[in-house]
Amino acid sequence: MKTNHLSPWEQEEYVLEQRTPEMLRHLTECAGCRAAVARLEHGVAIFRSAAVEWSSECLAARPQQFNPSAGRRLPVLALRWAVAAVLPVLLLVFALVSFHPSSTRPVRAVSEISDDALLEQVDQQISAAVPSSMESLTHLVTTEDRNGQVGTTSVRGSKHIVQTN
């Protein structure tokens, strides 16, 4: 048995304001369909009221107006981020350039000096006719007395030591 009540789709059509004369005629006669349509409209209406209320409240807390120069905020913001990203790298490079050479140069200089001094010392040692360990012997004077005895005399300062066998 076919009923003449509005189908859910027809009720939705009514709410969407796609209304036909038959629909309107039926609604004037049928309290059940009228209530069903009113319930659906009521659901939409309370949602709209709540939505508008909530939105107005949120918007009232944000009195900011649009500024076309805000379009420049993106490059500025990007520039700030770029600076923030590059700055540590620059500092690192600066630190490497400034502190690393200055900290190694004196060490190198000192080592060069000490190397030079060492080489000079070695040269002196090599070029010396007598090794330093035997240098004291060069100051010894070999003497032979009249009896044919050989003795050594160390001349060191004013003190003369004569060893006689």
Add this chain to the structure above:
Amino acid sequence: MEAVEQLIYAGELTPLRDRMIAELADVNTLCATYRSRIYRYALLSLRDPDLAETVTQDCFLRAYKARDDFRGDCSVATWLTRIATNLIRDSTRSRKFQFWKAANSTAAEVGAVADRLRSPGLSPETFLMIREELRGVWDAVENLPGKQRSVFLLRFVEEMELPEIATAMGLHVGTVKSHLHRALAAVRKAMERAR
């Protein structure tokens, strides 16, 4: 023949388009006129006041920058709604939005909004019933698929006509109608559950 028609069409359209571009260039007036509308649409789509503000700002910024590209084939409001729709879609696709949507609950805000709907003439029982109905509809709308929700909001909150919604969403009118029927069916079910 087509060329003549195009010339006539362009001749009729150009003054209107110029007026619309002038309207777009006057940013302060544009904001004063459409800000609440765009913000409300973004807020109800995203359920996030901060993100809605960002989308609103971006919407006006894009409209201002692209004002010379505006063809004048729809109203400024519809054009702005179209830009906002694209921005909202992009926002909802982001992982950050998905995370915060999962983390946040709108239950508290629904309760707060419902409390403000309290009318002095309402009995406590009636108020509680309305509150439950609102909660049901609120959740039902939130759980609608993206396009259905947008179409529902544009029709029943912004009160746009179906062809305007179709233009703003880039859909056919028949598709818009189909989305609206499904959204209303979801609202009906939610209200039946709330009773």
